[in-house]
Amino acid sequence: MNPISFVRRTALSLIRTDVRRSALLASVVVGAAASSASCSKGGSAAGISPQSMADALHAVMESDRTVYTKNVVNRLQNVENVIKASEHWQDDKALPLPAQMFRMGAEMVSKKDAGFTYALLSEWPVNKQNAPKTDIEKQGLKFIVENPGKNFYGEEELGGQKYFTAVYADKGVAEACIKCHNGHKDSPRKDFKMGDVMGGVVIRIPISS
Numbered sequence: 001m002n003p004i005s006f007v008r009r010t011a012l013s014l015i016r017t018d019v020r021r022s023a024l025l026a027s028v029v030v031g032a033a034a035s036s037a038s039c040s041k042g043g044s045a046a047g048i049s050p051q052s053m054a055d056a057l058h059a060v061m062e063s064d065r066t067v068y069t070k071n072v073v074n075r076l077q078n079v080e081n082v083i084k085a086s087e088h089w090q091d092d093k094a095l096p097l098p099a100q101m102f103r104m105g106a107e108m109v110s111k112k113d114a115g116f117t118y119a120l121l122s123e124w125p126v127n128k129q130n131a132p133k134t135d136i137e138k139q140g141l142k143f144i145v146e147n148p149g150k151n152f153y154g155e156e157e158l159g160g161q162k163y164f165t166a167v168y169a170d171k172g173v174a175e176a177c178i179k180c181h182n183g184h185k186d187s188p189r190k191d192f193k194m195g196d197v198m199g200g201v202v203i204r205i206p207i208s209s
């Protein structure tokens with residue numbers, strides 16, 4: 001593809017994403033207004049409940065994470081041997097690791113006032129910044145380990161604002177996940193096995209009390 005049509009395509013897809021996001025947020029706002037009027041819990045039929053919004057956001061995040069891991073990192077690094085992924089991707093002129101890619105996106109969203117925030121956390125973090133901080137985060141990460149296949153949903157109040165907080169399991173789906181984490185010098189856990197829950201995606205949405 002020539003550079004101009006690439007730029008045009010990228011710009012178009014960014015605009016489309018933006019329009020979709022505004023539409024989603026608009027209907028969540030409508031839902032919040034409707035639910036406070038009718039006092040129904042967890043949103044109303046007229047709008048999107050915080051749980052549906054979190055589930056939808058998570059579906060996009062998980063898909064993007066899988067596509068990046070499989071079709072970019074695994075293909076270019078392990079199949080076509082073109083470029084490696086490295087934790088020190090800038091110095092090494094390499095691809096960022098999937099978890100770094102995820103965190104950069106999350107940091108960008110947190111600066112946008114987008115109506116939600118998210119993070120990939122773990123009870124056994126390689127990067128200490130990814131440790132759970134609030135009680136609900138700790139409770140959620142425990143719950144997804146103890147209840148395979150289930151998501152965790154809770155509410156918490158932080159700085160006077162009430163939040164709906166969802167936690168989704170992040171599993172060791174490839175040998176590379178297990179090998180790298182078990183062998184990483186900063187990893188506090190070295191006995192991950194295939195299929196283990198290695199951490200969780202936390203999505204936090206402000207709600208009215």
Ligand code: HEC
Nearest residue numbers: 099120121122125126127130170171172176177180198199
């Ligand atoms: C080549 C090494 C490597 C591979 C492969 C890898 N990770 Fe990680 N992972 C890391 C590093 C380094 C971090 C910390 C990134 C950061 O700075 O936030 C991390 C972060 C994470 C976190 C957030 C908590 C933490 O440990 O800081 C989770 C959860 C996670 N990885 C799960 C996975 C899963 C699941 C896979 C496989 C799909 C995977 N990782 C593949 C190195 C790796």
